[in-house]
Amino acid sequence: MGGHVDRNLVVEFGRRLRRLDLQVEFALGSETFALVGPSGSGKTSVLRAIAGLDRPASGRIAFDSTTWFDASRAIDLAPEARSVGLVFQEYALFPHLTAAENVAYGLRRHGIGRREARTRVYAMLERFAIRDVAGVRPGSLSGGERQRVALARAVAADPRVLLLDEPLSALDAETKGRISAELAGHLAGLRLPTILVSHDFEDVIGLGDRIAVMEGGRIVQEGGWRELLEAPASSYVAALTGVNYFRGTATARGELTEIRSSEGEAVFVSTEPASGPVGVVVYPWDVALSTQDPSGSARNRLAGPVRRVAGVGNRIRVTVDSRPSIVAEVTEQSRRTLSLGPGVRVIASWKATGTRLVPRVT
Numbered sequence: 012m013g014g015h016v017d018r019n020l021v022v023e024f025g026r027r028l029r030r031l032d033l034q035v036e037f038a039l040g041s042e043t044f045a046l047v048g049p050s051g052s053g054k055t056s057v058l059r060a061i062a063g064l065d066r067p068a069s070g071r072i073a074f075d076s077t078t079w080f081d082a083s084r085a086i087d088l089a090p091e092a093r094s095v096g097l098v099f100q101e102y103a104l105f106p107h108l109t110a111a112e113n114v115a116y117g118l119r120r121h122g123i124g125r126r127e128a129r130t131r132v133y134a135m136l137e138r139f140a141i142r143d144v145a146g147v148r149p150g151s152l153s154g155g156e157r158q159r160v161a162l163a164r165a166v167a168a169d170p171r172v173l174l175l176d177e178p179l180s181a182l183d184a185e186t187k188g189r190i191s192a193e194l195a196g197h198l199a200g201l202r203l204p205t206i207l208v209s210h211d212f213e214d215v216i217g218l219g220d221r222i223a224v225m226e227g228g229r230i231v232q233e234g235g236w237r238e239l240l241e242a243p244a245s246s247y248v249a250a251l252t253g254v255n256y257f258r259g260t261a262t263a264r265g266e267l268t269e270i271r272s273s274e275g276e277a278v279f280v281s282t283e284p285a286s287g288p289v290g291v292v293v294y295p296w297d298v299a300l301s302t303q304d305p306s307g308s309a310r311n312r313l314a315g316p317v318r319r320v321a322g323v324g325n326r327i328r329v330t331v332d333s334r335p336s337i338v339a340e341v342t343e344q345s346r347r348t349l350s351l352g353p354g355v356r357v358i359a360s361w362k363a364t365g366t367r368l369v370p371r372v373t
Contacts, residue, residue, distance in 0.1 A: 020172055020204045024060060024070030024080070033057070033067075033228040043198050043205040045219030046230075047212050047251065053228040054208035055100075058174045061206070062097050063090035074171055074204075091120065093172075096165030096203075100177040102157050104149040104164075110156075111136060111145040114164045121168045135163035139197065155190045162197060173198075173205040179214045194218065212239075212252045224248050241292065242369040253328075255293040257335050261285040267310075267363060275334035280310040281366035290369045297365035298339035300329060300357045302349055309360035313337050317355045320346065327351075331359050 023036045033053045037044065046054045059065040061072055063079065066087060072080040079088045096117075104113050114135050118128040136142040139159040149157055158178060165173060179191055195218050198205055209215050215222055216236045223233040224247075232244040236252075243249035249256030259270040259279065263286060270279040270291055279291055299309065315333035322328070327346045329339045337359050341351070349357070 019075055021073045022061060024067035024072060026067040031228045035230060039204050041202045041204055042220040043207055043218055045215035045222045046208045046225055047215055047222055048225035049210055052225040054225055055176055058176055058208060062095045062174060063088060063093050094170050096170035096173045098161045098165045098175045098178055100180060102161035104157060104160060106149055109146050109148055110141060110160045113160055114167050117164045117168050131167050135167045139163045158190060166201060173203045175207040177209055224251060255295060255337050257291040259289060259291055261287060261289045272335060277313060279366050280363045281368050282363045283368045285368045292367035292369055293361055293365055295328060295338045295340035298337060298359050298361045300339050300341055300349060300359055302357055305358060305360045308362060310363045311366060312358055312360045314358045317351055317353055317357055320351055331357055
């Protein structure tokens with residue numbers, strides 16, 4: 012994220028879960044910080060600890076000059092004293108309450124009087140463009156409307172920090188893009204320190220100013236989405252971000268660099284200079300597939316049977332069971348022309364300019 016950011020929220024804590032040793036440390040200002048990782052990596056536990064719903068075993072959580080939690084000083088503020096707005100997974104709206112009543116619920120918990128609460132509720136309904144459904148219950152609302160009600164409820168009491176747990180997971184693929192764009196606009200307008208968790212990297216592109224990838228209770232890489240896409244620190248991060256990542260050892264060969272793969276006997280060629288242990292990044296959309304030996308200038312080739320064919324938006328992602336395995340992105344027309352399906356033997360090829368070299372993190 013460009014420019015200077017005042018670090019308002021500081022999170023440093025550890026907690027032993029049943030099968031996970033959770034250790035996290037980060038700070039953020041008026042920005043959206045996304046935590047991405049698979050189920051069980053500790054993302055939701057981080058949100059619950061910040062909100063005061065779970066107690067860490069050690070460390071501290073502070074906002075500006077106020078300490079919310081400090082194990083060494085026996086400080087542990089109650090959830091209502093932390094000024095946190097929390098949007099739960101699938102929104103957790105009360106089905107028997109109308110949209111307006113759901114928004115008002117959070118205000119009543121903070122002891123706000125009926126008259127002021129009513130004023131705030133309708134201000135929130137206007138802000139999130141849901142005043143026309145004020146008297147409608149969640150079961151009759153669309154996915155986007157439910158999300159806006161949940162956001163309105165979370166920010167009605169003027170929280171200092173906003174936490175969102177899988178805010179897009181309840182949406183179908185058809186509406187996810189539109190609602191994601193709406194959410195990005197709301198977050199930009201709120202300018203609150205916001206933490207958003209998701210298991211899907213694609214869901215947080217365009218939402219997170221910074222993205223941190225979690226694995227096994229720890230943050231293994233942090234940066235902007237392009238940084239993670241272009242320079243994953245490990246095969247785990249590469250798999251999460253949808254980028255091919257190989258490990259190898261680089262050696263200069265004239266004007267090119269030759270990289271011997273750490274898996275199998277494959278040798279890659281790159282135009283980027285490097286020497287010693289490196290990570291090799293290849294974008295799926297730079298990889299061409301053919302069923303015959305390809306002609307042309309592509310210097311890199313991996314062969315093997317197709318293991319999987321899956322749709323990704325308007326493209327087809329094909330996993331080739333080569334060594335190492337590689338993922339290519341092709342059009343539906345290419346899939347039909349090549350009759351691509353599990354077991355079909357193909358050759359994946361790409362140019363030397365498409366072989367990106369990054370430092371290998373151990």
